[in-house]
Amino acid sequence: MKQVETVIDIQDMTKIFRMGDQSLRALDGVDLKIMKGEFVAIVGPSGSGKSTLMHMIGLLDRPDEGQYFLGVDDVLKMDDATQAEIRSKKIGFIFQQFNLLARTSARENVGLPMLYSGSDLDQERVKMLLWTTAAGGHSEIFGQ
Numbered sequence: 001m002k003q004v005e006t007v008i009d010i011q012d013m014t015k016i017f018r019m020g021d022q023s024l025r026a027l028d029g030v031d032l033k034i035m036k037g038e039f040v041a042i043v044g045p046s047g048s049g050k051s052t053l054m055h056m057i058g059l060l061d062r063p064d065e066g067q068y069f070l071g072v073d074d075v076l077k078m079d080d081a082t083q084a085e086i087r088s089k090k091i092g093f094i095f096q097q098f099n100l101l102a103r104t105s106a107r108e109n110v111g112l113p114m115l116y117s118g119s120d121l122d123q124e125r126v127k128m129l130l131w132t133t134a135a136g137g138h139s140e141i142f143g144q
């Protein structure tokens with residue numbers, strides 16, 4: 001039987017933002033499991049915690065409680081530097097504001113993370129990724 005791989009496994013994740021004597025529970029015991037090859041959308045009204053959850057999934061912020069396995073890695077147990085390495089190798093982002101570098105070509109914007117992650121600039125892969133994005137399929141970028 002074909003083995004189904006779990007890519008993201010989050011359990012009981014809680015995030016509380018504290019501002020002075022106020023606190024806001026942005027995530028309240030989130031469980032989320034995403035399997036290899038799945039294409040998942042997180043939907044909900046403004047302020048319901050979508051961006052907060054995406055920041056946790058992308059290792060851009062840490063929750064107050066919960067477990068998060070990215071593949072076999074227990075990523076919340078890792079220090080910031082190790083998380084940054086995992087982030088550069090296993091996670092791709094397309095931000096709402098795109099966060100592209102102005103005065104830098106589309107090719108260079110796409111190729112830059114390859115340099116940051118210590119691999120060679122692969123122009124063929126840059127071309128393929130740009131083509132995939134233009135075709136509306138982000139799956140080649142996310143999860144690489």
Ligand SMILES: Nc1ncnc2c1ncn2[C@@H]1O[C@H](COP(=O)(O)OP(=O)(O)O)[C@@H](O)[C@H]1O
Nearest residue numbers: 017024026044045046047048049050051052053
């Ligand atoms: N850095 C922050 N500091 C304080 N409150 C925050 C912060 N980020 C988000 N929030 C609050 O957490 C809640 C969830 O926000 P967010 O994750 O941005 O929701 P969504 O992306 O679904 O609109 C909102 O009430 C928001 O005001």
Ligand SMILES: [Mg+2]
Nearest residue numbers: 047050051052
């Ligand atoms: Mg948002």
